[in-house]
Amino acid sequence: MKKATVLFVAFLLLGSIAVWARGKTEAKPAAKVSLWGWRTQDEPVWAKVVEALKAKGENVAIDFQAFVATEFDAKLLLALQGGTAPDIYLTRRLPNVTRVQPLIDGKYLQAIDGLVDLKNFTPVTLSFIQQGGKTYGVPFANQVCGIFYNLEIFAKYGLKEPQTWDELIAVCKTLQANKVTPFFMPAKDAWILAMQHAMVGVSMPGEEWIGKVIRGEAKFTDAPFVELNKALYDLKDFYQKDFMANAATDMDAAFATGQAAMVFYGVWGDTNWLTLNPNFKYGYFPVPGRNPGDARAYVYMDGSYGLNAASKNKDAALEILNFTATPEFGKIFSELTGEMTALKGVELPKNKPVLIECYGISTSIAAKYIYWVGSPFEAGNPTVYNMLTPGMQELYLGRTTPEGLAKTLQDGVASWYPAFKK
Amino acid sequence: MAHRTLRSYGFLLMLVPALILYTAFVAYPFLSSLILSFYDWPGIGPKKWVGLANYANVLGGVMSKEFYPAFAHNILFFAVSWLESIIPSLILAFGLAAGLRGTNAFKAIFFIPNTLSIVIVGFLWGLLLNPQWGIINQTLKAVGLASLALPWLGNMNTALVTIVTVNSWRGMGFYILVLLAGIVGISREIPEAGRIDGASEAQIATRLMLPQLLPHIATLTLLKAIWSFSVFDIVFAMEGSQAGPAGATDILGTLFYRIAFGGLGASQIGMGLGASIVTLTFLIVFPVSILYVVVVERKPGKGA
Numbered sequence: 063m064k065k066a067t068v069l070f071v072a073f074l075l076l077g078s079i080a081v082w083a084r085g086k087t088e089a090k091p092a093a094k095v096s097l098w099g100w101r102t103q104d105e106p107v108w109a110k111v112v113e114a115l116k117a118k119g120e121n122v123a124i125d126f127q128a129f130v131a132t133e134f135d136a137k138l139l140l141a142l143q144g145g146t147a148p149d150i151y152l153t154r155r156l157p158n159v160t161r162v163q164p165l166i167d168g169k170y171l172q173a174i175d176g177l178v179d180l181k182n183f184t185p186v187t188l189s190f191i192q193q194g195g196k197t198y199g200v201p202f203a204n205q206v207c208g209i210f211y212n213l214e215i216f217a218k219y220g221l222k223e224p225q226t227w228d229e230l231i232a233v234c235k236t237l238q239a240n241k242v243t244p245f246f247m248p249a250k251d252a253w254i255l256a257m258q259h260a261m262v263g264v265s266m267p268g269e270e271w272i273g274k275v276i277r278g279e280a281k282f283t284d285a286p287f288v289e290l291n292k293a294l295y296d297l298k299d300f301y302q303k304d305f306m307a308n309a310a311t312d313m314d315a316a317f318a319t320g321q322a323a324m325v326f327y328g329v330w331g332d333t334n335w336l337t338l339n340p341n342f343k344y345g346y347f348p349v350p351g352r353n354p355g356d357a358r359a360y361v362y363m364d365g366s367y368g369l370n371a372a373s374k375n376k377d378a379a380l381e382i383l384n385f386t387a388t389p390e391f392g393k394i395f396s397e398l399t400g401e402m403t404a405l406k407g408v409e410l411p412k413n414k415p416v417l418i419e420c421y422g423i424s425t426s427i428a429a430k431y432i433y434w435v436g437s438p439f440e441a442g443n444p445t446v447y448n449m450l451t452p453g454m455q456e457l458y459l460g461r462t463t464p465e466g467l468a469k470t471l472q473d474g475v476a477s478w479y480p481a482f483k484k
Numbered sequence: 485m486a487h488r489t490l491r492s493y494g495f496l497l498m499l500v501p502a503l504i505l506y507t508a509f510v511a512y513p514f515l516s517s518l519i520l521s522f523y524d525w526p527g528i529g530p531k532k533w534v535g536l537a538n539y540a541n542v543l544g545g546v547m548s549k550e551f552y553p554a555f556a557h558n559i560l561f562f563a564v565s566w567l568e569s570i571i572p573s574l575i576l577a578f579g580l581a582a583g584l585r586g587t588n589a590f591k592a593i594f595f596i597p598n599t600l601s602i603v604i605v606g607f608l609w610g611l612l613l614n615p616q617w618g619i620i621n622q623t624l625k626a627v628g629l630a631s632l633a634l635p636w637l638g639n640m641n642t643a644l645v646t647i648v649t650v651n652s653w654r655g656m657g658f659y660i661l662v663l664l665a666g667i668v669g670i671s672r673e674i675p676e677a678g679r680i681d682g683a684s685e686a687q688i689a690t691r692l693m694l695p696q697l698l699p700h701i702a703t704l705t706l707l708k709a710i711w712s713f714s715v716f717d718i719v720f721a722m723e724g725s726q727a728g729p730a731g732a733t734d735i736l737g738t739l740f741y742r743i744a745f746g747g748l749g750a751s752q753i754g755m756g757l758g759a760s761i762v763t764l765t766f767l768i769v770f771p772v773s774i775l776y777v778v779v780v781e782r783k784p785g786k787g788a
Contacts, residue, residue: 135527135745136527136745139527139528142528143528159753160526160753163526164526164527164528164529165528167529168528168529170528249638249729250637250638250723250728250729251724252726252728252729302616303615303616304615304616304634304635304638305635305638306635306638306639306729307613307614307615307635307636307637307638307639308614308615308616308638309610312614312616316616321616443752443753444752451726452726452728452730452731455728455729455730456730459640459729459730461640461730
């Protein structure tokens with residue numbers, strides 16, 4: 063009896079060990095890839111990516127952590143230096159003297175050429191994360207800037223999308239005559255003033271002229287740029303009263319509730335406007351230039367997924383990065399975030415007509431030469447961006463002139479920009 | 485002998501925990517920031533020794549165009565907030581000391597803003613001061629004062645004073661409490677003697693009570709000076725790191741933030757350059773802090 067019991071227990075034990083060992087060899091544990099970003103809205107994207115990879119037979123787990131955008135860079139820098147950084151992290155675009163450049167110089171960010179198939183991106187999109195012939199990340203979103211307008215207000219006064227700057231002024235005058243605020247300008251958030259300047263600049267004086275400045279063949283103090291400053295200064299007659307004290311949140315509320323007909327903004331405004339007013343109908347047109355056909359759109363790559371050069375999990379991380387470079391990921395990204403994927407050839411959500419329009423524009427009339435984010439003028443200090451932000455406020459407050467602002471930019475850039483030193 | 489030594493110097497052991505905390509969280513960060521101010525460093529990678537170049541830049545170079553206006557704004561911040569905090573607090577403290585009905589309720593009401601976080605205060609006042617739909621301008625327009633309905637936070641002449649006023653509103657409860665404690669602490673015999681000698685209530689308040697309160701006012705003034713030169717949060721909450729419009733509200737704190745962390749509108753960037761501004765701010769605040777310690781130590785009742 064006793065012997066039988068011992069044998070039975072031994073049998074059970076051996077049996078369970080065999081089953082356990084079999085399970086061990088069959089189920090490969092999921093490779094865990096850590097991923098940091100500043101975009102909390104990406105959480106469902108990564109859950110979906112894990113699902114999609116699982117369907118392909120890849121067992122990968124993603125440990126995603128999002129930090130407040132203003133704290134992200136400091137946290138990442140500390141983690142990179144302390145050896146606790148994630149395998150993949152979000153990076154901003156190049157040139158970026160403060161944030162991305164130190165990561166490249168410090169060899170914390172690995173070039174992914176040859177490791178990730180980048181055929182589904184346009185050269186323009188990739189150029190925002192390339193340096194010295196190397197690519198430092200997989201772009202995730204493109205942004206398109208321009209004028210967004212209230213469809214109902216335009217229909218009410220029989221207005222059409224203007225094709226020239228003069229037509230835009232005529233639209234403003236019609237709206238003003240009907241006691242409608244043409245533009246809501248949140249000038250307290252000075253970055254919007256700089257963005258407005260840049261998106262008008264690509265159409266008037268235009269990208270070709272900007273190309274000349276980049277090559278050092280023209281100056282910011284030349285007449286076309288001074289005229290642009292003047293045109294923007296004159297446009298203030300069509301802004302809401304006391305516009306210097308309004309912030310972007312005021313603009314979102316005013317535009318989405320029909321208190322102003324137009325705003326200078328980016329395609330990312332969609333989420334806020336539709337949250338504030340789900341029935342809001344709006345359209346988009348690129349800022350018109352002096353002549354019909356001059357209009358260009360300011361398009362820039364928002365950010366990319368970078369590979370930590372010191373990652374101990376590179377194979378699994380590259381599997382994820384390769385997936386983020388496919389149109390399948392682009393579809394997941396746009397559907398879940400409502401933003402414009404940086405990948406080409408993606409079918410965007412049908413309920414987002416402006417997103418689809420901007421997606422087309424991002425390849426058709428994207429400006430080749432620019433002077434705001436993503437431009438060569440961001441590669442040294444002071445950047446054009448950092449001079450335009452207080453500069454445009456000073457212009458509107460009467461502390462500088464169109465000529466004075468042009469001189470500030472010229473002198474600031476000339477202090478470091480190689481093509482201006484020749 | 486050993487026993488006696490332990491008795492005499494044993495207290496030093498008691499200081500160790502505090503010393504460790506002080507070294508780790510005050511002395512070490514300060515010294516490391518001081519050392520950093522002699523380097524050029526973007527926040528990652530190798531540091532480059534530049535000697536006094538950062539100080540030369542801040543005091544006499546390109547950065548001086550931003551440093552001196554910011555410093556002047558800190559001085560203005562102190563002056564305006566002193567006027568807006570100490571004088572009304574003194575009047576209200578005398579009112580509360582009179583022991584009228586509802587005194588305790590008013591004490592609580594005056595102190596409530598102090599319990600709100602700066603970010604909430606900045607957000608709330610941003611709404612109240614909105615030029616189109618904010619309640620302040622709406623009220624001004626409703627009572628026929630439309631000409632006073634200004635774009636408070638977007639006007640170069642009003643932005644800084646508006647922010648200082650909001651800050652004073654938030655901090656007033658503390659000043660009232662300190663001054664009230666001072667008034668309550670004055671011997672009853674002093675005003676009574678004044679009354680017997682035929683002094684008016686106003687004379688009693690200004691000639692007899694006020695001199696007794698001077699140590700408290702001096703303490704609050706020094707605290708106000710220290711806080712006014714280390715202020716950052718209220719400006720950041722109401723105008724962002726650019727401290728607009730066109731730098732009209734820029735103070736040493738926001739200037740440091742832009743430079744050290746590459747905030748929007750930074751004309752130059754570097755942890756070392758930022759650290760040199762921190763060191764200069766310390767050199768301004770430190771003598772005031774010493775003065776504060778001296779004044780507090782000389783207070784009546786402390787053996788001076």
